[in-house]
Amino acid sequence: MAFGPFLFLALLEGTVMAAVLALTAIGLSLVFGVMRVVNVAHGEFFMLGAVTAWFVTHYLPFPPAIGWLAALLIAPLVVGAIAWLADVFVLKRLKYDPEATIVATIGLLYILQQTALTFYGPDARPVEPPFNLRLQFPWFGYSGYKLFVVLAAGLILLGVWAFMTRTKAGLVMRATQVDMETARAFGINVDRVYAGTFALGAALAAAAAVLIVPIQQAHYLMGHDPLLLSFIVVIIGGLGSLRGTLVAALIIGLSDGVISMFFSPTLAKIIATLLVALVLVFRPQGLFGAKT
Amino acid sequence: MAALMEAKGLTRHFGGLRAVDGVDFRLQQGEIHALIGPNGAGKTTFVSLLSGRIPVQSGTITLADEDITRLPAHARVKKGIAYTFQITSVYPRLTVFDNVALAAQSAGALGLEAQVAAALAQVNLAGFGGELAGNLSYGHQRLLEVAMGLALKPRILILDEPTQGLAAGEIEGFKTLVRSLVPATTVLLIEHNMDVVMDLATQITVLNFGKVLATGAPDAIRSNPEVQNAYLGGGDDAEG
Amino acid sequence: MSLSAKPLALHLGLIAVLFAAQFMLPSYHATNVSRIMVLSVFAMGYNIAFGYTGLLSLGHALFFAAGMYGMGLPIWTLGWAPVPALIAGLVAGGALAGLVGLLALRTAGVSFMIVTLMFAQAGYLTLLYLNTHTGGDEGFVVDSAARMIAGFDLSTDTPRYMAALILFAIAMLICLWLVRSPFGRVMVAMRENEERSRMLGYNPFRVKLTALVISGLYAGMAGAAYGMLFGYVGATFATIQYSILPMLYVLLGGAGTVIGPFLGALLMFYLIDIASGYTTAYLFVVGAALVVLVLFAPKGILGTIRERGLKWLP
Numbered sequence: 001m002a003f004g005p006f007l008f009l010a011l012l013e014g015t016v017m018a019a020v021l022a023l024t025a026i027g028l029s030l031v032f033g034v035m036r037v038v039n040v041a042h043g044e045f046f047m048l049g050a051v052t053a054w055f056v057t058h059y060l061p062f063p064p065a066i067g068w069l070a071a072l073l074i075a076p077l078v079v080g081a082i083a084w085l086a087d088v089f090v091l092k093r094l095k096y097d098p099e100a101t102i103v104a105t106i107g108l109l110y111i112l113q114q115t116a117l118t119f120y121g122p123d124a125r126p127v128e129p130p131f132n133l134r135l136q137f138p139w140f141g142y143s144g145y146k147l148f149v150v151l152a153a154g155l156i157l158l159g160v161w162a163f164m165t166r167t168k169a170g171l172v173m174r175a176t177q178v179d180m181e182t183a184r185a186f187g188i189n190v191d192r193v194y195a196g197t198f199a200l201g202a203a204l205a206a207a208a209a210v211l212i213v214p215i216q217q218a219h220y221l222m223g224h225d226p227l228l229l230s231f232i233v234v235i236i237g238g239l240g241s242l243r244g245t246l247v248a249a250l251i252i253g254l255s256d257g258v259i260s261m262f263f264s265p266t267l268a269k270i271i272a273t274l275l276v277a278l279v280l281v282f283r284p285q286g287l288f289g290a291k292t
Numbered sequence: 293m294a295a296l297m298e299a300k301g302l303t304r305h306f307g308g309l310r311a312v313d314g315v316d317f318r319l320q321q322g323e324i325h326a327l328i329g330p331n332g333a334g335k336t337t338f339v340s341l342l343s344g345r346i347p348v349q350s351g352t353i354t355l356a357d358e359d360i361t362r363l364p365a366h367a368r369v370k371k372g373i374a375y376t377f378q379i380t381s382v383y384p385r386l387t388v389f390d391n392v393a394l395a396a397q398s399a400g401a402l403g404l405e406a407q408v409a410a411a412l413a414q415v416n417l418a419g420f421g422g423e424l425a426g427n428l429s430y431g432h433q434r435l436l437e438v439a440m441g442l443a444l445k446p447r448i449l450i451l452d453e454p455t456q457g458l459a460a461g462e463i464e465g466f467k468t469l470v471r472s473l474v475p476a477t478t479v480l481l482i483e484h485n486m487d488v489v490m491d492l493a494t495q496i497t498v499l500n501f502g503k504v505l506a507t508g509a510p511d512a513i514r515s516n517p518e519v520q521n522a523y524l525g526g527g528d529d530a531e532g
Numbered sequence: 533m534s535l536s537a538k539p540l541a542l543h544l545g546l547i548a549v550l551f552a553a554q555f556m557l558p559s560y561h562a563t564n565v566s567r568i569m570v571l572s573v574f575a576m577g578y579n580i581a582f583g584y585t586g587l588l589s590l591g592h593a594l595f596f597a598a599g600m601y602g603m604g605l606p607i608w609t610l611g612w613a614p615v616p617a618l619i620a621g622l623v624a625g626g627a628l629a630g631l632v633g634l635l636a637l638r639t640a641g642v643s644f645m646i647v648t649l650m651f652a653q654a655g656y657l658t659l660l661y662l663n664t665h666t667g668g669d670e671g672f673v674v675d676s677a678a679r680m681i682a683g684f685d686l687s688t689d690t691p692r693y694m695a696a697l698i699l700f701a702i703a704m705l706i707c708l709w710l711v712r713s714p715f716g717r718v719m720v721a722m723r724e725n726e727e728r729s730r731m732l733g734y735n736p737f738r739v740k741l742t743a744l745v746i747s748g749l750y751a752g753m754a755g756a757a758y759g760m761l762f763g764y765v766g767a768t769f770a771t772i773q774y775s776i777l778p779m780l781y782v783l784l785g786g787a788g789t790v791i792g793p794f795l796g797a798l799l800m801f802y803l804i805d806i807a808s809g810y811t812t813a814y815l816f817v818v819g820a821a822l823v824v825l826v827l828f829a830p831k832g833i834l835g836t837i838r839e840r841g842l843k844w845l846p
Contacts, residue, residue: 038642093827098642099588103783103826106776110819117813228653235646266661270654277650280643281635345731369733377731383724394721397714398733404714444732 005139010261011254016146016215018253019153020208022246024226025233026160027204029245032234034177034197037096040105042205043227044112045083049075049206050127050218051120057127068130072210076203082112083202087195096194109223116220124222129214149211156207157246164242173197205230228269229256232276238286248287294357296321296478297373297448302341302351311337313502314351319448322475326493327482330522334502335482336378339450342480343375344368355448369398372447376440376454378482380433384426388417388436391425395443411443414472416465430457438469449473450480455488467492490514498522536712539790539846543708546791547701554693564805566693568797569700570758571781575793576707577750578778583787584711585743586723588641591632591648593774594655595748597767599625599755601659601666604765607678609665614681618756625752626745628655633744637737649772656770671766674759692761699757700794703750708790710746711846719743720788751778780818783825786834790846795833 028042053071060067086108094100133144164170176183176193184190205226209218216222233252237244252272259268279287295318304312312334319325327335340346342353344365352361360368369375382391389408396407412418415435420428425436434457441449451470455463463485470479470492483489489496489510496513498505506516513519550569554562574596581587602624606612612620636647659666676687684691710716718739721729726736759765768774777800778793785796800821807814829836838845 038646090823090827099645100826100830102588102590102642102645103779104823107819107822107826110815111823112819114813114816114819118811118816122812231646231650264661266657270657270661273650273654273657277635277647277654280647280650281638284639284643343731345727364735366730366733366735369731375731377728381725381728383721383728385724386720390717390720393714394717394729395732397717440732 002139005137006261007258008137009140009142010258012142012146013261014254014257016149017257018250019150020212021226021229021233021253022249023153023156023208023211024205025230025237025245025249026157026242027201027208028230029234029237029239029242030160030204031198031201032239033242034173035091035096035194036098037091037101037198038098038105039198039201040102040227041086041108041112042201042230043223043225044109044116045079045202045223046205046209046226047116047218047220047223048079048082048112049209050213050216050222051116051220052078052206053210053213054120054125054127054218058125064128065130068127068210068214071127072207075210076206079206080199080203084195084199087198091198092191092194113220113223120218120220122220124217124219126217127213143215145214149215152211153208156204160204169196228273232272235276236279236287239284241286244286295319295354296356297342298354299342300352302338302353303349304337304341304346305349310502312341315499315502315504317497317504317507319478319480320495321478323494324470324474324479324481324492325495325497326489327480327497327499328484328486328489329499329505333499335499336452337502338499339375339452339480339482343373343450345375369444369446372445373450374441374444374446374448375450376437376452378452378456380430380437382425382428382433382436382440384424386425387421388412388423388425388428389421391436392421392439392443395440399443399445407443411439414442414469415439431459431462434458435462435466438466442473446477448478448480450482452482453484454481455483455485463488538844539708542845543704543790546794547697547704550697550700554690554697559689562689562693564801565798566696566761567758568794568801569696570754570761571777571801572794572797573700573703573757574751574754575778575781575785575797576703576790577747577754579782579787579789579793580707580710580719580750581744581747582779583782583789583792584716584723585719585740587637587740587744587747588645588779589636589648589744589747590645590772590775590779591636591650591652591655592747592751592778593770593772594632594648594652595625595629595751596755596758596774596778597655597659597770598628598748599752599757600759600765600769601755602752603756604672604674604759605666607674608667608672608765612678614678614686614760617678618753618760621756621759622749622753625755626749629748629751630741630745633741633748637740637744649775652770652772652775656767656772659767659770666767667765669767671764671768674763674765676763679760679763686761687763696757696761699753703753704790704794707750708846711790715742723788776818776822780822780825782832783830784821784832786832786836786838789832789834789838792832792834 024046028039031037031039052075056071056074057067060070062070090104091101094104129145134141135144172188173193176188176190180190233248234245237248256268297319299315299317302312302315315338329335341348344363348361352359355371392408392411393404396404412421415438417432417435417439428436434454438454455466458466473479493510496510497507498513498519500522505522506513506519553565557565578592581589599621603617603621606620607617632651636644639647660668679686686692686695718734722736722739730736781793781796781800784800785792803817804814807817831839834845
């Protein structure tokens with residue numbers, strides 16, 4: 001294959017990756033922005049989303065398309081509920097102390113991951129895509145479902161944006177983000193906002209996982225990479241900035257796709273992790289955030 | 293006489309607020325120099341510039357003719373400028389001994405135990421060494437703060453509202469203590485209690501809106517009409 | 533006088549008990565305790581940074597692995613003798629901690645945690661990436677000829693136990709001395725209130741960097757000893773899990789106590805060991821322990837005991 005088509009393929013793969021990454025990272029970013037909590041267990045919510053999708057499609061007697069749709073509804077709800085409980089029983093009791101919550105979410109990471117190992121097992125299992133469509137380009141064929149993933153992720157992100165800017169709940173969340181004390185003084189139930197934000201962040205990760213699971217199998221250790229990449233995206237985009245997160249997801253997703261195609265994926269990750277460390281040291285507001 | 297410490301054109305603005313605005317200031321060896329002015333006059337910001345807690349925007353600071361404007365705070369402490377905090381800032385979870393020892397060992401002298409004992413005795417806290425600093429009464433914590441300043445063996449001791457929260461008897465003891473420090477140590481004092489100021493100070497500088505309104509001996513300051521107008525007779529919380 | 537005699541007696545007593553234990557423990561448990569002693573040295577180093585200086589690092593696996601590879605690679609590729617190799621491991625741990633510290637200590641709190649995490653992750657990936665030089669995922673076995681020191685074969689039970697005990701004893705006594713020294717006081721002051729300490733004339737960056745390098749030396753030495761005593765060097769030891777474990781040991785035993793890391797390592801090691809007999813998901817206990825500790829006993833076992841009465845506990 002010539003260089004041009006090869007690059008085109010890399011960009012396609014990168015776009016799919018960027019879309020899923022944006023969805024995952026926006027959840028992490030939302031949680032950090034509103035609650036100032038660095039959620040190390042975010043990748044496990046992603047994994048739980050994929051695993052739940054497998055359970056749903058495997059045990060419900062629906063055809064693949066309906067089963068997958070059911071998973072897209074059920075997995076975020078289940079994972080969001082788990083996150084809600086984690087917030088109420090753990091994070092809230094720590095009074096959201098930044099360092100203590102990191103330690104606690106590390107604990108949560110192991111608990112969720114090992115629970116999945118117990119009930120789901122160590123095997124990677126596939127979920128059937130809702131439809132099989134192959135798009136034929138002049139140089140290669142490409143999965144139509146992958147492009148559908150990009151579309152779906154975009155729609156969900158649009159939904160998140162509308163929720164944050166157009167609904168009362170979104171307004172309340174943004175008010176809490178700006179000033180928690182004042183929000184409380186105005187009668188906002190901050191506890192519920194926090195629990196809801198944590199659940200929403202987890203649900204977005206789960207939704208991203210349901211999108212990706214027909215392409216990539218469900219496995220109890222699959223949360224590691226999305227966690228690392230979301231961290232990278234959120235930090236480079238500027239902690240807590242949703243717009244920055246989107247831009248960074250696009251850049252990291254595309255460049256990761258391209259670099260991984262032409263060089264080693266490991267090298268791409270080394271560069272990305274070092275970049276994150278250096279950004280935090282020298283430009284803590286993120287590459288795209290404005291200095292305040 | 294050459295000043296021990298001198299500031300020229302010292303400026304620090306916070307956004308639109310001119311907290312310190314072109315202040316010239318001289319501190320002579322061995323004096324007790326009081327810094328007074330209404331709330332928000334820029335006193336704490338000014339001494340924070342001197343001690344290096346806040347970086348200077350423009351102007352210069354010299355200590356015994358050496359330019360220290362760009363020196364970080366900890367290096368200024370090593371050069372002999374000690375700052376005691378306005379809001380008591382001891383280490384509550386460490387013992388009184390450890391609190392003072394941290395200051396004494398920073399000054400680097402030998403015989404840590406003796407140094408600590410001496411500093412505690414100076415502020416009448418002898419025998420409190422084993423207590424957790426957080427368990428002391430507020431007044432005692434203020435004195436501990438002063439003892440930490442003393443244990444640094446400073447050339448200039450900056451005291452930010454040291455008598456706030458002290459009982460009347462403790463204030464008398466404090467005045468005796470400050471008098472005993474000079475002339476070996478030079479004292480720069482921010483103080484709201486006018487009786488303490490008039491009683492102790494050999495020199496007074498009045499700040500208002502970030503600028504020097506007047507500077508001089510206590511009697512001159514007392515009779516300065518501008519000062520009376522802006523501050524002493526202003527009827528605000530000058531006696532607070 | 534009694535104030536400093538009691539702690540010394542306690543720590544020497546622990547060393548004596550561990551010395552006696554090797555004659556009573558069956559081989560399986562003796563090997564476990566050897567591992568625990570070496571891992572305690574790692575945790576002691578972590579404690580110097582986290583427990584005493586307040587630097588919550590998520591990247592100490594990097595320094596442990598630096599020690600392990602710093603020891604193992606010269607033996608593997610250059611045929612070094614064991615003693616210089618161990619020293620190389622020690623130095624590698626300290627040097628890498630210094631390097632990371634120079635950058636990471638420009639941040640604090642959550643950022644510091646993430647920066648150290650990212651550096652450690654980059655280090656782990658680098659080990660994988662350079663697999664032709666490092667053995668990659670599979671790692672390599674340390675040549676048994678290079679595990680002989682002064683005629684003692686460190687791959688056999690008794691010399692291995694004694695070597696681990698000597699290392700543990702030296703590390704603990706140095707730690708005890710350090711935290712009771714003037715510098716130890718400054719480390720604690722930095723943890724308690726950095727701004728106040730600055731106004732007492734201490735350069736926060738320099739104090740924290742020094743503490744981190746000491747911490748890295750401990751981690752490096754522990755990594756080197758672990759590779760030497762148990763004969764294997766591998767990238768697993770550079771994973772995030774090996775940054776979490778010392779944190780867990782310290783949290784469990786009691787941050788800011790000298791014996792805490794050992795106590796935590798001992799309990800956690802056996803907890804994991806027992807759990808792994810029942811389920812493959814034995815790491816569940818790691819997660820559960822972290823959550824329970826941070827919720828209900830943030831001071832750990834010895835920290836709580838110290839608060840409730842034994843004030844002299846260092």
